[in-house]
Amino acid sequence: MRIVWIRMGVIAATVLAVEALCQSGIIDPFTMIPPSEMIAELVSMLVSGEHHDDIALTLTNVGIALVLAVTVGFAAGAILFVMPRVRRVVDPLLASYYAIPIFVFYPLFIVLFGLNRYPQIMIGFLLAVVAMIINTLNGFDRVPRVLLKTARVHRLGRMRTISLIILPYATLYIFTGLKLAVAYSFIGVIAAEFILSGDGMGYEINFAYNNFDNQTMYPLILLILIIATVINMGLYTWEKWFRQRQTER
């Protein structure tokens, strides 16, 4: 508990220091607005509904990219697990996947899909899906042999072994994939909006930046930080609940 308070204290002190630096003019208002103003602007922005469409669009795009990445990633992981030969072929590609900057394909996706939400969803999906595949495989790999032998002793068939033994054991590892997929979908979609787009939170931040509109840019950045933090805290609490029951062995 003490650690939590220390952590909160550090965050509060940093925010207060930035506030003081902004208010005293050491950081000029063209560079950054004080955190208190960011909060006030964010509240009025949310109340006025000025950017509701952009916020809704970005969150839906992230949601679609995430759901696709989690389902396709899990299915692909499961298929590779039961097909070791295919896995041997694909393994080096999976291992080096994140060395490729996925964003280089963004122009290609715009050509393919047009300048709409789909290229951004595609980038979010491609960034997230392999993290899900790798962690699904890791979860399945870690199921101890003795549990598989126990399944045979209980005369479980292939499908019941998967649903009653392998999946429950692997859940914790697959969860790590889910956490990464959430982060990657956010990064992919918002960054793509930054690069080239006509709407969405990333686009609005970029637009505000180009127009020296700090009163819009900082509140939107703050909103993204708040959303990401809340989602992560939710996932963290869920994971902690899991871990309490199932410690790593």
Place this chain on the structure above:
Amino acid sequence: MVAHAVLQDVTKVYPGAGHRGSVEALGQVNLTLSMGEFFSIVGPSGCGKSTLLEIVAGLQSATSGTFTFEGQPVDGKVPDGIGVVFQEDASFPWLTVRDNIAFGLRRQGVPREEVARRVDYALGLMGLREFASAYPAQLSGGMRQRVCIARTLVLEPRLILLDEPFGALDQQTRLLMGDELLKLWRETGATVLLITHALDEAAMLSDRIGVMSARPGCFLEIVETGWPADRDSRIVERPELARITGRLWTRLREESLKAMSEDRVTS
């Protein structure tokens, strides 16, 4: 005595892969287990004890020879009536102790009241009643092993196979677990086949002990202990125990040395 399980001329050879030659794990093994007897197998490490147990459990097929359980041949498929407890922790970490124990019963479609009754009985017998709602991660190694034994026991197996189930436990816990195992054996009337590397454990628990040779493993001698059925760990005081353990060791010493020198050559 009625023959319950019979191993006849069973051998096991693992085929070689790449530059590794084939491994002859089991020589010719012959053994007849009588209904309700407690039989232990001791032998040097790597002599094929666990392979033998897996053949009996139906988890592996023999290369040649036959294994029959209650008159039916067993070959690579786990037959009804056989329960196995492994050395490693095989408790399901995502289930509570109660759900762990009920696992097999639920799979068999046993009615809910019957499941509850049998699980309660097993919880009581294994001293786990207070921990029914705990998860394995919250229990000690010995307690988790008890959960695994209880999970096997509730299915009322007629042949219980134990592969070094107390291997990871300290000596005192082992003695107490041995007592519990004997109690369980008496109450269920099941035939027990125990694999152990602890000679005193085999000497204390068993009616008969099979001493295995170094690889390829086969029985060098079957030692009869002559203990009464109502024995428990207090027989450690008896001089006969030391005599039996001594006899096992005399038989095993050469074999263990052989196994050790083979290990050195291969490693």
